[in-house]
Amino acid sequence: MSDKLPGGASAKASGAKPAATAAAKAGTPAKAKPDATAATAATAATSASASADLTPESLAQALDLTSDWDNPLRHPGDRRLPKIAGPSGLVIFGVTGDLARKKLMPAVYDLANRGLLPPGFSLVGFARRDWEDEDFAQIVHDSVREHARTEFREEVWQQLAEGMRFIPGDFGDDQAFKQLRAAVEELDASRGTSGNYAFYLSVPPKFFPKVVKQLKKHGLADAPAGSWRRAVIEKPFGHNLKSARELNKVLHDVFDPEQVFRIDHYLGKETVQNILALRFANQMYEPVWNRSYVDHVQITMAEDIGIGGRAGYYDGIGSARDVIQNHLLQLMALTAMEEPIAFDADSLLTEKLKVLKSVRLPEELGEHTVRGQYAEGWQGGAKVPGYLEEEGIDPASKTDTYAAVKLEVDNRRWAGVPFYLRTGKRLGRRVTEIAVVFQRAPHSPFDSTATEELGANAIVFRVQPDEGMTVRFGSKVPGTSMEIRDVSMDFAYGESFTESSPEAYERLILDVLLGDANLFPRHQEVEESWKILDPIEEYWDKHGRPAQYASGSWGPGEADEMLARDGRSWRRP
Ligand code: NAD
Numbered sequence: 001m002s003d004k005l006p007g008g009a010s011a012k013a014s015g016a017k018p019a020a021t022a023a024a025k026a027g028t029p030a031k032a033k034p035d036a037t038a039a040t041a042a043t044a045a046t047s048a049s050a051s052a053d054l055t056p057e058s059l060a061q062a063l064d065l066t067s068d069w070d071n072p073l074r075h076p077g078d079r080r081l082p083k084i085a086g087p088s089g090l091v092i093f094g095v096t097g098d099l100a101r102k103k104l105m106p107a108v109y110d111l112a113n114r115g116l117l118p119p120g121f122s123l124v125g126f127a128r129r130d131w132e133d134e135d136f137a138q139i140v141h142d143s144v145r146e147h148a149r150t151e152f153r154e155e156v157w158q159q160l161a162e163g164m165r166f167i168p169g170d171f172g173d174d175q176a177f178k179q180l181r182a183a184v185e186e187l188d189a190s191r192g193t194s195g196n197y198a199f200y201l202s203v204p205p206k207f208f209p210k211v212v213k214q215l216k217k218h219g220l221a222d223a224p225a226g227s228w229r230r231a232v233i234e235k236p237f238g239h240n241l242k243s244a245r246e247l248n249k250v251l252h253d254v255f256d257p258e259q260v261f262r263i264d265h266y267l268g269k270e271t272v273q274n275i276l277a278l279r280f281a282n283q284m285y286e287p288v289w290n291r292s293y294v295d296h297v298q299i300t301m302a303e304d305i306g307i308g309g310r311a312g313y314y315d316g317i318g319s320a321r322d323v324i325q326n327h328l329l330q331l332m333a334l335t336a337m338e339e340p341i342a343f344d345a346d347s348l349l350t351e352k353l354k355v356l357k358s359v360r361l362p363e364e365l366g367e368h369t370v371r372g373q374y375a376e377g378w379q380g381g382a383k384v385p386g387y388l389e390e391e392g393i394d395p396a397s398k399t400d401t402y403a404a405v406k407l408e409v410d411n412r413r414w415a416g417v418p419f420y421l422r423t424g425k426r427l428g429r430r431v432t433e434i435a436v437v438f439q440r441a442p443h444s445p446f447d448s449t450a451t452e453e454l455g456a457n458a459i460v461f462r463v464q465p466d467e468g469m470t471v472r473f474g475s476k477v478p479g480t481s482m483e484i485r486d487v488s489m490d491f492a493y494g495e496s497f498t499e500s501s502p503e504a505y506e507r508l509i510l511d512v513l514l515g516d517a518n519l520f521p522r523h524q525e526v527e528e529s530w531k532i533l534d535p536i537e538e539y540w541d542k543h544g545r546p547a548q549y550a551s552g553s554w555g556p557g558e559a560d561e562m563l564a565r566d567g568r569s570w571r572r573p
Helices: 016-026 035-050 056-062 098-113 133-147 154-162 174-191 205-217 241-254 270-280 318-336 345-358 504-514 523-542 557-564
Strands: 089-093 122-127 164-168 197-201 229-233 260-262 294-302 369-375 377-379 382-384 402-409 418-424 431-438 458-464 468-476 484-492 547-550
Touching: 089 098, 089 174, 098 122, 098 133, 098 154, 098 504, 122 133, 122 174, 133 154, 133 164, 154 164, 164 174, 174 205, 197 205, 197 504, 205 229, 205 241, 229 241, 241 523, 260 504, 260 523, 270 318, 270 458, 270 468, 294 318, 318 345, 318 369, 318 402, 318 418, 318 431, 318 523, 345 523, 369 523, 369 557, 402 557, 547 557
Parallel strands: 089 122, 089 197, 122 164, 197 229, 229 260, 294 418, 369 547
Antiparallel strands: 294 431, 369 402, 377 382, 402 418, 431 458, 458 468, 468 484
């Protein structure tokens, strides 16, 4: 019996209550039993611990361990069927906002359309506007039709719409939170959501603490026995180490660390997860994945758009805080980390954290970091304004729309190998890639003229938009002379697989409902990442202004000079 119920079977003696209640609170998936059974087990164990006259028989009965039958297709280790979320609901705060309408609600529909949500799945929206449930359903309908990845099917929509509720109210409004609690309880009764709820905070960051405190005050953060509650937090997670720590403290006063899911939507991308598959499921890359063969690594996230209508959010934050602190440092950690002992959240955290803790900043920050601001220019055939001319931006703003930094990872594998990270808005094109650039061959038997056109070997993970991987190497040009030039070998997701990649938010929302935390950075990673960025931001604050670069270019000349000083150059993605 004990091998069937982790932490629960020895319940009858004494140690079970903490294990079972902790599991119920955190909602971590039971290893040996799938969702529904885990919930039953947790309920039973929790109520069992409260009951004085418990016998082994009654416990076994309560835990439904009397039957020998286990559906193999529901086993968490079985990959023949996709994992489907157990009974649950999602509450979205800030549901009328941009992110909820363009990404979150379409992702929920796509999950429902793929059959990955439970039949009674419920969606509760909370925001300021005075809508009725039907208006809410109409708005979700329209956003889903416009932004969903998969085909719109009326029957899927109908089923989803039946479980939708809208709660109008301000975050300070206690009455609205009482209504929310009543709605959640009503849905438990009418739709069988079993008390399992994820609260998605798609709200301006300054409201994160307030909403979390309201959840606690109104008893929404406490899961009824046997069910789970989880909080999903959007970025930005603080604007420096101090504020991130304060936010973590507020969150952890209400939710256990395992209950908090911080969104870094890059980790939801197939190509990002593929970094680990490529490195650790194969034999041919790891032997060269180190300082003996790698010259340097370049991680680029370039956008071709400007700030759009998001001046209020962006000014004062800038590209380094918005992108390097989270997405690029996560990509760097995945590229540089050691093999985790298992593919689970704790093991991944351990290895990523080791990388982040080993990061060393250059001594001369002025020489090895660059920030810029886009100036007016031409993009996509249209004239576009500079950052300082954008609506809502202070003409004296020092906010960076481009940032490039050089980091080193001080460990045996990477000592002396620079990692160059860059991001920017209004650059040449929208692209995210990680390029591992190799050293030159130690000796060349060819004439120097034969290899004039030969660049460095490289393995490039194409994260977006053209998802896949490129290996670049030298090859003989056909003809009578020996001339060697760069060629590349491509793997494209679109060609090798018939299934299209799900949107990152689809994957991440499903993982939240499943309680799978592999793709969510933990608070330690967030804090370590701020420790890396804070000194750079402080330096920038005190020294000079961002360099200007023309919209549609590849960033300021200073960034090219920064690499040229190291005898290298940026790739043109
Ligand atoms: P938004 O400003 O468009 O929406 C904010 C939502 O919060 C709205 O529904 C608004 O009604 C609600 N709200 C604000 N103040 C409120 C109050 N006092 N009481 C009740 N409701 C209130 O913001 P967004 O762009 O949707 O972003 C949401 C979150 O997601 C933010 O944390 C943002 O940083 C993050 N994010 C957004 C994007 C994006 O593409 N939009 C990308 C990454 C992260």
